[in-house]
Amino acid sequence: MILARAEQVSRRYGEVLALDRVDLTVRSGELVGLLGPNGAGKSTLINLLVGLRRPTAGRVELCGGDPRDPASRRQLGVTPQETGLPGTLRVGEVVDFVSAHFPDPVPRGELLDRFGLADQVRRQTGGLSGGQRRRLAVALAFVGRPRLVVLDEPTTGLDVEARHALWDAIRGFHADGGTVLLSSHYLEEVEALAQRVVVIGHGRVLADDSVAAIRGIVGVRRVSLVADDLPALPGVVATERADGRVHLLTTDADQLVRDLVTSGVPFRDLEVRPTSLEEAFLAITADDRPAPTPA
Ligand SMILES: Nc1ncnc2c1ncn2[C@@H]1O[C@H](COP(=O)(O)OP(=O)(O)OP(=O)(O)O)[C@@H](O)[C@H]1O
Secondary structure: OEEEEEEEEEEEEOOEEEEEEEEEEEEOOOEEEEEOOOOOOHHHHHHHHOOOOOOOEEEEEEOOEOOOOHHHHOOEEEEOOOOOOOOOOEHHHHHHHHHOOOOOOOOHHHHHHHOOOHHHOOOEHHHOOHHHHHHHHHHHOOOOOOOEEEEEOOOOOOOHHHHHHHHHHHHHHHHOOOEEEEEEOOHHHHHHHOOEEEEEEOOEEEEEEEHHHHHHHHOOEEEEEEOOOOOOOOOEEEEEEEOOEEEEEEOOHHHHHHHHHHHOOOOEEEEEEEOOHHHHHHHHHHOOOOOOOOO
16 A cells, blocks of 8 residues: 655745655555755655645645645654754653544553653653754654654764664564655665665655665675775776775776776775665765756
8 A cells, every 4th residue: 555655746946946756655564765965855755745845746645645634644643854842841741742632642651661761751841952852753753653654864963872772663663564754864774774765866766776776776886905096997986095095986896906907006905895875875866966057
C-alpha cells in the first residue's frame, strides 16, 4: 500500500523553483531516507507531502487522500525542521496534551522511556537543553501510533549518544511495522537507518534506490596512497589530501592504478576501497552543479 506519493510535483517560491517535477512513492513498511545538501528541496517536499503547503504543479497524496484533508493526516506523525514547544509547560503535560488528540496513544511513560526522556517528565520544556527539546519534538510524532512518520532532519543538534538513542527508537518503530520518511544531510544517518535513499539536488530527484545500489550506480572507488606530487590523472572525480595521504576518487580504479604506474611518479602504501555513501553522494551531486553563469 502506498502511504505517500508525489507525482511530477513542482513548487515555486517566487523566482525560486524549489522542486522540479519530483516523483516519490513511500510504501507501507518502508524506511526511506531523503538525502540532499542545504537548499536541495527536502523540507519543501516533506511540507507538501504532509499538507503544510500546496504544490505549484503535480499531485501529492497521503494515505490515499489529499494531504490537506485532516482525515488523510489521521495516521501521520510529523516532526518538522523547526518546532516550538510552550516553554512553561512540563514535558509530561506536553505529551498529555498531544496524546489527548488520539484514540489510542502510547502511554506517557513508555514514550518518554523510548526517547530517553523519562527523567525529564516534570521539567518545563523551556528549561530543557536543545537536544532534549529536539528529542521531545521527535517523540511527539510517535504518540498517536501513526502508520507513517515523517521526520525532517530529526537528529540535527544532537550529540552522538542522543543521535544513536533516537536511531534506536526509529528502528524500533520500523521493526514493529511502521513506515518512516526522514530527511537528513547526515549521510551516515541515512546509511545507518534507511533501506532506500532518495537523493535530491536542486529540486530534482537525482537517484532513488537502495543504499548499496546507489553506491553501485556511481561505482566510485577510493584510491589512496602516499606521494608528494601527482600529475593530473584521467578519471579522477575528486582529490583530497589528509593525514599525509592523497585520496583519489575514481570510477575506474584499475585504470587509475595503471596510469599511476606508467606516470613513473614515486608512491607507496596504495589502498583501493569501495566508497561510503558520502562519497557516492558527492559524486552524484557534483554532476548536478549548475553551469557557471557566463561573465
Ligand atoms: N518559504 C519560502 N520562501 C522562499 N523560498 C523558499 C521558502 N522555503 C524554501 N525556499 C527555497 O526553496 C529551496 C529549497 O528549500 P528547502 O528548505 O526545501 O531545502 P532543504 O533541502 O530542506 O534545505 P536544508 O537542508 O537547508 O533544510 C531553497 O532555495 C530555499 O531558499
